[in-house]
Amino acid sequence: MFRYLLKRLLGLIPTLLIVAVLVFGFVHMLPGDPARLAAGPEAGPETIELVRKDLGLDLPLHQQFVRFFSNALQGDFGKSIRTKRPVSQEIAERFGPTFWLTLMAMGWSVVLGMFLGIVSAVWRNQWPDRLGMTLAVSGISFPSFALGMLLMQFFSVKLGWLPTVGADSWKHYVLPSLTLGAAVAAVMARFTRSSFIDILKEDYVRTARAKGLKETVVVIKHGLRNAMIPVVTMMGLQFGFLLGGSIVVEVVFNWPGMGRLLVDAVEMRDYPIIQALVLLFSLEFILINLVVDLLYAWINPTIRYR
Template identity: 80%
Template structure:
Protein backbone atom coordinates (compact mmCIF):
# COMPACT_ATOMS: atom_id res chain seq x y z
CA UNK A 1 0.00 0.00 0.00
CA UNK A 2 2.78 2.46 0.94
CA UNK A 3 4.64 1.81 -2.31
CA UNK A 4 1.49 2.22 -4.36
CA UNK A 5 0.68 5.49 -2.59
CA UNK A 6 4.20 6.86 -3.15
CA UNK A 7 4.08 5.91 -6.83
CA UNK A 8 0.75 7.67 -7.30
CA UNK A 9 1.94 10.81 -5.50
CA UNK A 10 5.05 10.98 -7.70
CA UNK A 11 2.78 10.64 -10.71
CA UNK A 12 1.18 13.96 -9.73
CA UNK A 13 4.21 15.94 -10.85
CA UNK A 14 4.15 15.33 -14.65
CA UNK A 15 0.37 15.67 -14.70
CA UNK A 16 0.45 19.03 -12.94
CA UNK A 17 3.28 20.17 -15.21
CA UNK A 18 1.21 19.43 -18.32
CA UNK A 19 -1.81 21.17 -16.79
CA UNK A 20 0.33 24.21 -15.89
CA UNK A 21 1.58 24.57 -19.49
CA UNK A 22 -1.91 24.19 -20.95
CA UNK A 23 -3.56 26.62 -18.56
CA UNK A 24 -0.83 29.22 -19.09
CA UNK A 25 -1.32 29.05 -22.86
CA UNK A 26 -5.11 29.06 -22.47
CA UNK A 27 -5.38 32.16 -20.30
CA UNK A 28 -3.02 34.13 -22.53
CA UNK A 29 -5.22 33.29 -25.52
CA UNK A 30 -8.29 34.84 -23.89
CA UNK A 31 -9.50 37.93 -25.74
CA UNK A 32 -9.21 41.26 -23.97
CA UNK A 33 -6.40 43.32 -22.48
CA UNK A 34 -5.92 42.87 -18.71
CA UNK A 35 -3.98 46.14 -18.53
CA UNK A 36 -6.87 48.05 -20.10
CA UNK A 37 -9.37 46.40 -17.76
CA UNK A 38 -7.19 47.17 -14.73
CA UNK A 39 -6.56 50.77 -15.78
CA UNK A 40 -10.22 51.48 -16.48
CA UNK A 41 -12.09 52.52 -19.60
CA UNK A 42 -11.21 56.21 -19.18
CA UNK A 43 -7.44 55.71 -18.96
CA UNK A 44 -5.23 56.93 -21.80
CA UNK A 45 -2.73 54.75 -23.64
CA UNK A 46 0.22 55.94 -21.58
CA UNK A 47 -1.52 54.93 -18.35
CA UNK A 48 -2.40 51.55 -19.85
CA UNK A 49 1.26 50.97 -20.74
CA UNK A 50 2.34 51.86 -17.22
CA UNK A 51 -0.18 49.39 -15.81
CA UNK A 52 1.04 46.75 -18.27
CA UNK A 53 4.62 47.23 -17.08
CA UNK A 54 3.51 47.10 -13.46
CA UNK A 55 1.71 43.80 -14.07
CA UNK A 56 4.67 42.34 -15.98
CA UNK A 57 2.59 41.86 -19.12
CA UNK A 58 5.09 43.77 -21.26
CA UNK A 59 7.60 40.91 -21.05
CA UNK A 60 7.88 38.26 -23.78
CA UNK A 61 5.51 35.33 -23.37
CA UNK A 62 8.39 32.92 -22.78
CA UNK A 63 9.73 35.09 -19.97
CA UNK A 64 6.30 35.25 -18.40
CA UNK A 65 6.01 31.46 -18.53
CA UNK A 66 9.44 30.92 -16.95
CA UNK A 67 8.53 33.39 -14.19
CA UNK A 68 5.18 31.66 -13.64
CA UNK A 69 6.71 28.19 -13.56
CA UNK A 70 9.52 29.22 -11.21
CA UNK A 71 7.07 30.82 -8.79
CA UNK A 72 4.80 27.77 -9.01
CA UNK A 73 7.67 25.50 -7.93
CA UNK A 74 7.97 27.69 -4.83
CA UNK A 75 4.17 27.62 -4.29
CA UNK A 76 4.03 31.32 -5.10
CA UNK A 77 1.23 32.14 -7.54
CA UNK A 78 1.83 35.87 -7.53
CA UNK A 79 -0.66 38.65 -6.91
CA UNK A 80 -4.12 39.14 -8.25
CA UNK A 81 -4.17 41.69 -11.07
CA UNK A 82 -7.54 42.87 -9.85
CA UNK A 83 -7.11 43.23 -6.07
CA UNK A 84 -3.29 43.28 -5.70
CA UNK A 85 -3.64 40.64 -2.96
CA UNK A 86 -1.67 37.36 -2.99
CA UNK A 87 -3.46 34.74 -5.04
CA UNK A 88 -3.11 32.19 -2.23
CA UNK A 89 -4.93 34.57 0.12
CA UNK A 90 -7.69 35.20 -2.42
CA UNK A 91 -8.30 31.46 -2.85
CA UNK A 92 -8.00 30.67 0.87
CA UNK A 93 -10.71 33.22 1.70
CA UNK A 94 -13.09 31.63 -0.81
CA UNK A 95 -12.21 27.94 -0.56
CA UNK A 96 -13.89 27.03 2.73
CA UNK A 97 -17.43 28.18 1.74
CA UNK A 98 -17.15 26.15 -1.45
CA UNK A 99 -15.83 23.09 0.40
CA UNK A 100 -18.60 23.20 3.02
CA UNK A 101 -21.25 23.69 0.34
CA UNK A 102 -19.85 20.75 -1.64
CA UNK A 103 -19.79 18.49 1.43
CA UNK A 104 -23.37 19.44 2.32
CA UNK A 105 -24.55 18.75 -1.22
CA UNK A 106 -22.61 15.50 -1.41
CA UNK A 107 -23.89 14.13 1.91
CA UNK A 108 -27.58 14.51 1.19
CA UNK A 109 -27.27 13.49 -2.47
CA UNK A 110 -25.36 10.29 -1.62
CA UNK A 111 -27.79 9.32 1.16
CA UNK A 112 -30.92 9.92 -0.89
CA UNK A 113 -29.41 8.73 -4.16
CA UNK A 114 -28.26 5.41 -2.73
CA UNK A 115 -31.55 4.92 -0.89
CA UNK A 116 -33.52 5.46 -4.09
CA UNK A 117 -31.14 3.24 -6.07
CA UNK A 118 -31.34 0.36 -3.59
CA UNK A 119 -35.13 0.61 -3.36
CA UNK A 120 -35.39 0.65 -7.17
CA UNK A 121 -33.16 -2.42 -7.43
CA UNK A 122 -35.07 -4.36 -4.75
CA UNK A 123 -38.47 -3.49 -6.26
CA UNK A 124 -37.33 -3.64 -9.88
CA UNK A 125 -40.04 -2.93 -12.46
CA UNK A 126 -42.52 -2.06 -9.72
CA UNK A 127 -43.89 1.33 -8.70
CA UNK A 128 -40.97 2.25 -6.35
CA UNK A 129 -38.56 1.59 -9.22
CA UNK A 130 -40.58 3.65 -11.69
CA UNK A 131 -41.00 6.51 -9.22
CA UNK A 132 -37.32 6.50 -8.27
CA UNK A 133 -36.08 6.48 -11.86
CA UNK A 134 -38.56 9.20 -12.80
CA UNK A 135 -37.11 11.38 -10.07
CA UNK A 136 -33.58 10.51 -11.22
CA UNK A 137 -34.25 11.46 -14.83
CA UNK A 138 -35.91 14.68 -13.68
CA UNK A 139 -32.91 15.54 -11.51
CA UNK A 140 -30.49 15.04 -14.37
CA UNK A 141 -32.63 16.89 -16.93
CA UNK A 142 -33.49 19.99 -14.90
CA UNK A 143 -30.81 22.71 -15.27
CA UNK A 144 -29.14 23.81 -12.05
CA UNK A 145 -29.72 27.52 -12.60
CA UNK A 146 -33.43 26.96 -13.25
CA UNK A 147 -33.78 24.77 -10.16
CA UNK A 148 -31.97 27.37 -8.05
CA UNK A 149 -34.22 30.19 -9.19
CA UNK A 150 -37.32 28.03 -8.67
CA UNK A 151 -36.26 27.16 -5.11
CA UNK A 152 -35.55 30.82 -4.33
CA UNK A 153 -38.91 31.85 -5.74
CA UNK A 154 -40.80 29.31 -3.61
CA UNK A 155 -38.89 29.13 -0.32
CA UNK A 156 -37.47 32.65 -0.15
CA UNK A 157 -39.87 34.96 -1.98
CA UNK A 158 -43.27 33.35 -1.38
CA UNK A 159 -42.74 31.45 1.88
CA UNK A 160 -39.91 33.53 3.33
CA UNK A 161 -38.39 30.50 5.06
CA UNK A 162 -34.82 30.57 3.77
CA UNK A 163 -32.30 33.27 2.78
CA UNK A 164 -31.17 33.62 -0.80
CA UNK A 165 -27.62 34.99 -0.58
CA UNK A 166 -24.68 34.74 1.81
CA UNK A 167 -23.05 31.92 3.79
CA UNK A 168 -23.46 33.10 7.38
CA UNK A 169 -25.49 30.24 8.89
CA UNK A 170 -26.60 26.69 8.18
CA UNK A 171 -29.85 28.00 6.72
CA UNK A 172 -27.89 29.65 3.91
CA UNK A 173 -26.60 26.23 2.82
CA UNK A 174 -29.97 24.55 2.29
CA UNK A 175 -31.06 25.94 -1.08
CA UNK A 176 -27.60 26.01 -2.72
CA UNK A 177 -26.79 22.48 -1.54
CA UNK A 178 -30.11 21.15 -2.87
CA UNK A 179 -29.50 22.87 -6.19
CA UNK A 180 -25.92 21.63 -6.40
CA UNK A 181 -26.66 18.06 -5.32
CA UNK A 182 -29.83 17.35 -7.30
CA UNK A 183 -28.02 16.05 -10.38
CA UNK A 184 -25.57 14.08 -8.22
CA UNK A 185 -28.41 12.37 -6.34
CA UNK A 186 -29.96 11.41 -9.67
CA UNK A 187 -26.69 9.95 -10.97
CA UNK A 188 -26.08 8.10 -7.71
CA UNK A 189 -29.56 6.59 -7.83
CA UNK A 190 -29.09 5.26 -11.35
CA UNK A 191 -25.59 3.89 -10.68
CA UNK A 192 -26.63 2.27 -7.40
CA UNK A 193 -29.64 0.63 -9.03
CA UNK A 194 -27.57 -0.75 -11.92
CA UNK A 195 -24.83 -2.00 -9.60
CA UNK A 196 -27.24 -3.71 -7.19
CA UNK A 197 -29.18 -5.37 -10.00
CA UNK A 198 -25.94 -6.83 -11.34
CA UNK A 199 -24.79 -8.06 -7.92
CA UNK A 200 -28.07 -9.66 -6.85
CA UNK A 201 -27.83 -12.00 -9.85
CA UNK A 202 -24.51 -13.46 -8.64
CA UNK A 203 -24.25 -17.01 -7.35
CA UNK A 204 -23.16 -16.03 -3.84
CA UNK A 205 -26.38 -14.05 -3.38
CA UNK A 206 -28.50 -17.02 -4.38
CA UNK A 207 -26.47 -19.17 -2.00
CA UNK A 208 -27.03 -16.72 0.87
CA UNK A 209 -30.76 -16.72 0.22
CA UNK A 210 -30.78 -20.52 -0.01
CA UNK A 211 -29.26 -20.67 3.48
CA UNK A 212 -32.34 -18.86 4.74
CA UNK A 213 -30.64 -15.58 5.60
CA UNK A 214 -32.81 -12.54 6.18
CA UNK A 215 -33.25 -10.43 3.07
CA UNK A 216 -31.81 -7.37 4.83
CA UNK A 217 -28.68 -9.34 5.72
CA UNK A 218 -28.34 -10.48 2.12
CA UNK A 219 -28.69 -6.95 0.79
CA UNK A 220 -26.64 -4.95 3.25
CA UNK A 221 -23.98 -7.51 4.20
CA UNK A 222 -23.42 -9.51 1.04
CA UNK A 223 -24.60 -7.25 -1.78
CA UNK A 224 -23.59 -3.84 -0.44
CA UNK A 225 -19.84 -4.42 -0.31
CA UNK A 226 -19.64 -5.73 -3.88
CA UNK A 227 -22.06 -3.19 -5.30
CA UNK A 228 -20.23 -0.22 -3.76
CA UNK A 229 -17.12 -0.43 -5.98
CA UNK A 230 -18.61 1.37 -9.04
CA UNK A 231 -20.72 3.57 -6.75
CA UNK A 232 -17.66 4.81 -4.85
CA UNK A 233 -15.95 5.56 -8.15
CA UNK A 234 -18.88 7.70 -9.18
CA UNK A 235 -18.97 9.36 -5.76
CA UNK A 236 -15.36 10.45 -6.13
CA UNK A 237 -15.88 11.82 -9.62
CA UNK A 238 -19.03 13.66 -8.62
CA UNK A 239 -17.33 15.17 -5.56
CA UNK A 240 -14.57 16.49 -7.80
CA UNK A 241 -17.08 17.93 -10.24
CA UNK A 242 -19.00 19.61 -7.41
CA UNK A 243 -15.88 21.05 -5.82
CA UNK A 244 -14.62 22.53 -9.05
CA UNK A 245 -17.82 23.01 -10.98
CA UNK A 246 -20.16 24.89 -8.66
CA UNK A 247 -19.80 28.06 -10.74
CA UNK A 248 -23.43 28.23 -11.86
CA UNK A 249 -24.85 27.63 -8.38
CA UNK A 250 -22.49 30.11 -6.76
CA UNK A 251 -23.44 32.71 -9.35
CA UNK A 252 -27.18 32.14 -8.86
CA UNK A 253 -26.95 32.40 -5.06
CA UNK A 254 -24.14 34.98 -5.01
CA UNK A 255 -22.10 32.48 -2.99
CA UNK A 256 -18.67 33.70 -1.78
CA UNK A 257 -16.76 30.70 -3.13
CA UNK A 258 -14.06 29.84 -5.63
CA UNK A 259 -16.64 29.47 -8.41
CA UNK A 260 -17.56 33.15 -8.17
CA UNK A 261 -13.87 33.98 -7.83
CA UNK A 262 -13.15 32.19 -11.10
CA UNK A 263 -15.98 34.02 -12.88
CA UNK A 264 -14.69 37.38 -11.65
CA UNK A 265 -11.12 36.44 -12.61
CA UNK A 266 -12.12 35.47 -16.15
CA UNK A 267 -14.16 38.67 -16.53
CA UNK A 268 -11.19 40.82 -15.49
CA UNK A 269 -8.59 38.60 -17.22
CA UNK A 270 -6.89 38.04 -13.88
CA UNK A 271 -4.28 35.58 -15.17
CA UNK A 272 -2.63 34.56 -11.86
CA UNK A 273 -5.97 33.73 -10.21
CA UNK A 274 -7.23 31.76 -13.22
CA UNK A 275 -4.01 29.76 -13.44
CA UNK A 276 -3.97 28.97 -9.72
CA UNK A 277 -7.64 27.93 -9.65
CA UNK A 278 -7.34 25.61 -12.64
CA UNK A 279 -4.27 24.00 -11.10
CA UNK A 280 -6.18 23.63 -7.82
CA UNK A 281 -9.13 21.98 -9.55
CA UNK A 282 -6.78 19.58 -11.36
CA UNK A 283 -5.01 18.68 -8.11
CA UNK A 284 -8.38 18.06 -6.46
CA UNK A 285 -9.42 15.58 -9.13
CA UNK A 286 -6.10 13.72 -8.95
CA UNK A 287 -6.21 13.45 -5.15
CA UNK A 288 -9.86 12.42 -5.13
CA UNK A 289 -9.15 9.65 -7.65
CA UNK A 290 -6.28 8.49 -5.43
CA UNK A 291 -8.54 8.40 -2.37
CA UNK A 292 -11.17 6.44 -4.34
CA UNK A 293 -8.56 3.87 -5.41
CA UNK A 294 -7.44 3.45 -1.80
CA UNK A 295 -11.04 3.02 -0.64
CA UNK A 296 -11.39 0.01 -2.93
CA UNK A 297 -9.07 -1.93 -0.62
CA UNK A 298 -11.20 -1.12 2.43
CA UNK A 299 -14.49 -1.95 0.73
CA UNK A 300 -13.23 -5.19 -0.79
CA UNK A 301 -10.19 -6.69 1.00
CA UNK A 302 -9.55 -9.04 -1.93
CA UNK A 303 -8.24 -6.07 -3.92
CA UNK A 304 -4.47 -5.73 -3.63
CA UNK A 305 -2.24 -2.91 -4.85
CA UNK A 306 0.93 -3.76 -6.74
Protein backbone atom coordinates (compact mmCIF):
# COMPACT_ATOMS: atom_id res chain seq x y z
CA MET A 1 0.00 0.00 0.00
CA PHE A 2 2.84 2.39 0.84
CA ARG A 3 4.53 1.77 -2.51
CA TYR A 4 1.25 2.40 -4.30
CA LEU A 5 0.73 5.64 -2.38
CA LEU A 6 4.28 6.80 -3.13
CA LYS A 7 3.87 5.97 -6.81
CA ARG A 8 0.65 7.96 -7.05
CA LEU A 9 2.20 10.95 -5.27
CA LEU A 10 5.17 10.95 -7.63
CA GLY A 11 2.69 10.85 -10.51
CA LEU A 12 1.44 14.25 -9.42
CA ILE A 13 4.47 16.01 -10.89
CA PRO A 14 4.03 15.17 -14.60
CA THR A 15 0.26 15.58 -14.34
CA LEU A 16 0.54 19.04 -12.82
CA LEU A 17 3.20 19.96 -15.37
CA ILE A 18 0.86 19.08 -18.24
CA VAL A 19 -1.98 21.00 -16.58
CA ALA A 20 0.30 23.99 -16.02
CA VAL A 21 1.32 24.06 -19.69
CA LEU A 22 -2.30 23.86 -20.86
CA VAL A 23 -3.51 26.50 -18.42
CA PHE A 24 -0.64 28.84 -19.23
CA GLY A 25 -1.37 28.57 -22.94
CA PHE A 26 -5.10 29.00 -22.40
CA VAL A 27 -4.91 32.17 -20.31
CA HIS A 28 -2.53 33.81 -22.78
CA MET A 29 -5.03 33.12 -25.56
CA LEU A 30 -7.74 35.10 -23.79
CA PRO A 31 -8.62 38.33 -25.61
CA GLY A 32 -7.67 41.57 -23.93
CA ASP A 33 -4.49 43.08 -22.55
CA PRO A 34 -4.04 42.58 -18.78
CA ALA A 35 -1.47 45.39 -18.67
CA ARG A 36 -3.98 47.83 -20.13
CA LEU A 37 -6.67 46.66 -17.69
CA ALA A 38 -4.27 47.01 -14.76
CA ALA A 39 -3.08 50.45 -15.87
CA GLY A 40 -6.59 51.81 -16.23
CA PRO A 41 -8.54 53.38 -19.07
CA GLU A 42 -6.73 56.74 -18.77
CA ALA A 43 -3.21 55.30 -19.03
CA GLY A 44 -1.03 56.14 -22.01
CA PRO A 45 1.18 53.78 -24.07
CA GLU A 46 4.27 54.48 -21.95
CA THR A 47 2.44 53.72 -18.72
CA ILE A 48 1.03 50.52 -20.17
CA GLU A 49 4.51 49.39 -21.21
CA LEU A 50 5.83 50.08 -17.73
CA VAL A 51 2.99 48.02 -16.22
CA ARG A 52 3.64 45.23 -18.72
CA LYS A 53 7.31 45.17 -17.77
CA ASP A 54 6.46 45.23 -14.07
CA LEU A 55 4.16 42.21 -14.53
CA GLY A 56 6.76 40.36 -16.59
CA LEU A 57 4.51 40.24 -19.63
CA ASP A 58 7.22 41.73 -21.83
CA LEU A 59 9.24 38.49 -21.67
CA PRO A 60 8.89 35.70 -24.27
CA LEU A 61 6.19 33.15 -23.42
CA HIS A 62 8.63 30.32 -22.69
CA GLN A 63 10.51 32.49 -20.20
CA GLN A 64 7.24 33.54 -18.56
CA PHE A 65 6.25 29.88 -18.20
CA VAL A 66 9.61 28.79 -16.75
CA ARG A 67 9.44 31.59 -14.19
CA PHE A 68 5.81 30.81 -13.34
CA PHE A 69 6.35 27.06 -12.90
CA SER A 70 9.61 27.34 -10.95
CA ASN A 71 8.00 29.83 -8.57
CA ALA A 72 4.88 27.66 -8.26
CA LEU A 73 7.00 24.70 -7.15
CA GLN A 74 8.15 26.89 -4.27
CA GLY A 75 4.59 27.90 -3.43
CA ASP A 76 4.94 31.38 -4.92
CA PHE A 77 2.21 32.13 -7.44
CA GLY A 78 3.04 35.81 -7.74
CA LYS A 79 0.77 38.74 -7.07
CA SER A 80 -2.71 39.43 -8.34
CA ILE A 81 -2.80 41.91 -11.21
CA ARG A 82 -6.08 43.28 -9.94
CA THR A 83 -5.40 43.72 -6.20
CA LYS A 84 -1.57 43.60 -6.05
CA ARG A 85 -1.85 41.14 -3.18
CA PRO A 86 -0.14 37.71 -3.07
CA VAL A 87 -2.13 35.08 -4.93
CA SER A 88 -1.79 32.60 -2.07
CA GLN A 89 -3.37 35.13 0.29
CA GLU A 90 -6.25 35.81 -2.12
CA ILE A 91 -7.00 32.10 -2.48
CA ALA A 92 -6.60 31.38 1.25
CA GLU A 93 -9.30 33.93 2.08
CA ARG A 94 -11.69 32.41 -0.45
CA PHE A 95 -10.94 28.74 0.22
CA GLY A 96 -12.82 28.52 3.53
CA PRO A 97 -16.28 29.62 2.30
CA THR A 98 -16.03 27.36 -0.77
CA PHE A 99 -14.82 24.37 1.27
CA TRP A 100 -17.52 24.61 3.93
CA LEU A 101 -20.21 25.23 1.34
CA THR A 102 -19.05 22.16 -0.59
CA LEU A 103 -18.88 20.06 2.58
CA MET A 104 -22.41 21.02 3.60
CA ALA A 105 -23.79 20.42 0.12
CA MET A 106 -21.99 17.09 -0.11
CA GLY A 107 -23.16 15.98 3.33
CA TRP A 108 -26.90 16.34 2.85
CA SER A 109 -26.85 15.28 -0.81
CA VAL A 110 -24.98 12.02 -0.09
CA VAL A 111 -27.27 11.09 2.79
CA LEU A 112 -30.44 11.90 0.88
CA GLY A 113 -29.18 10.41 -2.38
CA MET A 114 -28.13 7.12 -0.80
CA PHE A 115 -31.40 6.90 1.13
CA LEU A 116 -33.48 7.41 -2.02
CA GLY A 117 -31.29 4.98 -3.93
CA ILE A 118 -31.56 2.23 -1.33
CA VAL A 119 -35.32 2.69 -0.94
CA SER A 120 -35.76 2.63 -4.72
CA ALA A 121 -33.69 -0.55 -5.04
CA VAL A 122 -35.47 -2.41 -2.22
CA TRP A 123 -38.94 -1.46 -3.52
CA ARG A 124 -38.00 -1.68 -7.17
CA ASN A 125 -40.76 -0.83 -9.69
CA GLN A 126 -43.10 0.16 -6.87
CA TRP A 127 -44.30 3.63 -5.88
CA PRO A 128 -41.27 4.44 -3.65
CA ASP A 129 -39.01 3.63 -6.59
CA ARG A 130 -41.03 5.76 -9.02
CA LEU A 131 -41.20 8.67 -6.57
CA GLY A 132 -37.47 8.53 -5.80
CA MET A 133 -36.44 8.35 -9.46
CA THR A 134 -38.83 11.16 -10.36
CA LEU A 135 -37.12 13.36 -7.77
CA ALA A 136 -33.72 12.26 -9.07
CA VAL A 137 -34.54 13.10 -12.69
CA SER A 138 -35.95 16.45 -11.60
CA GLY A 139 -32.76 17.26 -9.67
CA ILE A 140 -30.56 16.44 -12.66
CA SER A 141 -32.72 18.25 -15.19
CA PHE A 142 -33.28 21.51 -13.31
CA PRO A 143 -30.46 24.05 -13.92
CA SER A 144 -28.63 25.13 -10.80
CA PHE A 145 -28.87 28.85 -11.54
CA ALA A 146 -32.66 28.57 -12.03
CA LEU A 147 -33.02 26.54 -8.82
CA GLY A 148 -30.98 29.12 -6.92
CA MET A 149 -33.11 32.02 -8.10
CA LEU A 150 -36.29 30.07 -7.34
CA LEU A 151 -35.13 29.31 -3.79
CA MET A 152 -34.15 32.94 -3.25
CA GLN A 153 -37.50 34.16 -4.53
CA PHE A 154 -39.47 31.84 -2.25
CA PHE A 155 -37.44 31.59 0.98
CA SER A 156 -35.84 35.04 0.99
CA VAL A 157 -38.08 37.46 -0.89
CA LYS A 158 -41.53 36.07 -0.03
CA LEU A 159 -40.99 34.36 3.32
CA GLY A 160 -37.95 36.29 4.53
CA TRP A 161 -36.55 33.24 6.31
CA LEU A 162 -33.05 33.07 4.85
CA PRO A 163 -30.49 35.60 3.60
CA THR A 164 -29.43 35.66 -0.04
CA VAL A 165 -25.83 36.92 0.01
CA GLY A 166 -22.86 36.64 2.34
CA ALA A 167 -21.31 33.82 4.38
CA ASP A 168 -21.53 35.15 7.93
CA SER A 169 -23.71 32.48 9.59
CA TRP A 170 -25.11 29.00 9.00
CA LYS A 171 -28.26 30.53 7.52
CA HIS A 172 -26.22 31.91 4.63
CA TYR A 173 -25.14 28.37 3.74
CA VAL A 174 -28.63 26.86 3.46
CA LEU A 175 -29.79 28.12 0.07
CA PRO A 176 -26.42 27.83 -1.72
CA SER A 177 -25.86 24.32 -0.37
CA LEU A 178 -29.34 23.21 -1.47
CA THR A 179 -28.71 24.65 -4.91
CA LEU A 180 -25.24 23.13 -5.18
CA GLY A 181 -26.15 19.69 -3.84
CA ALA A 182 -29.41 19.07 -5.70
CA ALA A 183 -27.76 17.58 -8.78
CA VAL A 184 -25.36 15.53 -6.62
CA ALA A 185 -28.22 14.04 -4.61
CA ALA A 186 -29.95 13.08 -7.84
CA VAL A 187 -26.84 11.43 -9.27
CA MET A 188 -26.15 9.61 -6.00
CA ALA A 189 -29.73 8.30 -5.87
CA ARG A 190 -29.59 6.85 -9.37
CA PHE A 191 -26.09 5.44 -8.90
CA THR A 192 -26.92 3.88 -5.51
CA ARG A 193 -30.11 2.34 -6.89
CA SER A 194 -28.25 0.74 -9.79
CA SER A 195 -25.49 -0.60 -7.53
CA PHE A 196 -27.93 -1.98 -4.95
CA ILE A 197 -30.10 -3.71 -7.55
CA ASP A 198 -27.04 -5.65 -8.72
CA ILE A 199 -26.01 -6.50 -5.14
CA LEU A 200 -29.47 -7.68 -4.11
CA LYS A 201 -29.35 -10.29 -6.87
CA GLU A 202 -26.21 -11.92 -5.49
CA ASP A 203 -26.26 -15.41 -3.94
CA TYR A 204 -25.02 -14.29 -0.52
CA VAL A 205 -27.98 -11.91 -0.23
CA ARG A 206 -30.43 -14.71 -1.04
CA THR A 207 -28.62 -16.91 1.48
CA ALA A 208 -28.93 -14.26 4.18
CA ARG A 209 -32.64 -13.96 3.49
CA ALA A 210 -33.03 -17.74 3.55
CA LYS A 211 -31.49 -17.78 7.03
CA GLY A 212 -34.38 -15.67 8.22
CA LEU A 213 -32.49 -12.44 8.77
CA LYS A 214 -34.49 -9.25 8.85
CA GLU A 215 -34.60 -7.27 5.63
CA THR A 216 -32.97 -4.31 7.38
CA VAL A 217 -30.00 -6.46 8.40
CA VAL A 218 -29.70 -7.91 4.90
CA VAL A 219 -29.74 -4.50 3.27
CA ILE A 220 -27.41 -2.68 5.67
CA LYS A 221 -24.99 -5.41 6.75
CA HIS A 222 -24.74 -7.52 3.61
CA GLY A 223 -25.76 -5.14 0.86
CA LEU A 224 -24.52 -1.70 1.85
CA ARG A 225 -20.83 -2.46 2.24
CA ASN A 226 -20.57 -4.40 -1.00
CA ALA A 227 -22.45 -1.73 -2.92
CA MET A 228 -20.30 1.09 -1.58
CA ILE A 229 -17.27 0.76 -3.90
CA PRO A 230 -18.89 2.26 -7.03
CA VAL A 231 -20.81 4.69 -4.81
CA VAL A 232 -17.59 5.88 -3.16
CA THR A 233 -16.11 6.44 -6.60
CA MET A 234 -19.04 8.65 -7.51
CA MET A 235 -18.83 10.46 -4.17
CA GLY A 236 -15.19 11.32 -4.76
CA LEU A 237 -15.81 12.61 -8.27
CA GLN A 238 -18.83 14.63 -7.19
CA PHE A 239 -16.92 16.17 -4.28
CA GLY A 240 -14.20 17.23 -6.70
CA PHE A 241 -16.75 18.69 -9.07
CA LEU A 242 -18.45 20.59 -6.26
CA LEU A 243 -15.21 21.96 -4.85
CA GLY A 244 -14.01 23.15 -8.22
CA GLY A 245 -17.24 23.69 -10.07
CA SER A 246 -19.38 25.81 -7.79
CA ILE A 247 -18.85 28.84 -10.03
CA VAL A 248 -22.48 29.24 -11.14
CA VAL A 249 -23.86 28.95 -7.60
CA GLU A 250 -21.28 31.37 -6.20
CA VAL A 251 -22.14 33.91 -8.88
CA VAL A 252 -25.89 33.57 -8.27
CA PHE A 253 -25.52 34.05 -4.51
CA ASN A 254 -22.53 36.41 -4.77
CA TRP A 255 -20.65 33.92 -2.60
CA PRO A 256 -17.16 35.02 -1.46
CA GLY A 257 -15.51 31.81 -2.61
CA MET A 258 -13.00 30.55 -5.14
CA GLY A 259 -15.56 30.23 -7.92
CA ARG A 260 -16.42 33.90 -7.69
CA LEU A 261 -12.72 34.73 -7.49
CA LEU A 262 -12.10 32.81 -10.72
CA VAL A 263 -14.89 34.67 -12.53
CA ASP A 264 -13.49 38.03 -11.42
CA ALA A 265 -9.98 36.95 -12.45
CA VAL A 266 -11.12 35.95 -15.93
CA GLU A 267 -12.93 39.25 -16.39
CA MET A 268 -9.80 41.20 -15.42
CA ARG A 269 -7.38 38.83 -17.20
CA ASP A 270 -5.67 38.23 -13.86
CA TYR A 271 -3.26 35.56 -15.11
CA PRO A 272 -1.66 34.61 -11.74
CA ILE A 273 -5.04 34.03 -10.08
CA ILE A 274 -6.41 31.98 -12.99
CA GLN A 275 -3.31 29.78 -13.23
CA ALA A 276 -3.13 29.17 -9.49
CA LEU A 277 -6.84 28.33 -9.15
CA VAL A 278 -6.87 25.87 -12.06
CA LEU A 279 -3.75 24.16 -10.72
CA LEU A 280 -5.38 23.97 -7.29
CA PHE A 281 -8.56 22.45 -8.74
CA SER A 282 -6.49 19.87 -10.65
CA LEU A 283 -4.54 18.97 -7.52
CA GLU A 284 -7.78 18.57 -5.60
CA PHE A 285 -9.14 16.12 -8.18
CA ILE A 286 -5.95 14.06 -8.11
CA LEU A 287 -5.82 13.88 -4.31
CA ILE A 288 -9.53 13.06 -4.06
CA ASN A 289 -9.11 10.20 -6.53
CA LEU A 290 -6.17 8.94 -4.48
CA VAL A 291 -8.25 9.00 -1.28
CA VAL A 292 -11.04 7.13 -3.09
CA ASP A 293 -8.63 4.43 -4.22
CA LEU A 294 -7.35 4.01 -0.67
CA LEU A 295 -10.92 3.76 0.63
CA TYR A 296 -11.46 0.77 -1.64
CA ALA A 297 -9.06 -1.31 0.44
CA TRP A 298 -10.83 -0.26 3.64
CA ILE A 299 -14.30 -1.07 2.31
CA ASN A 300 -13.26 -4.35 0.67
CA PRO A 301 -10.22 -5.98 2.35
CA THR A 302 -9.84 -8.41 -0.58
CA ILE A 303 -8.58 -5.54 -2.74
CA ARG A 304 -4.79 -5.31 -2.82
CA TYR A 305 -2.71 -2.84 -4.74
CA ARG A 306 0.49 -4.18 -6.29
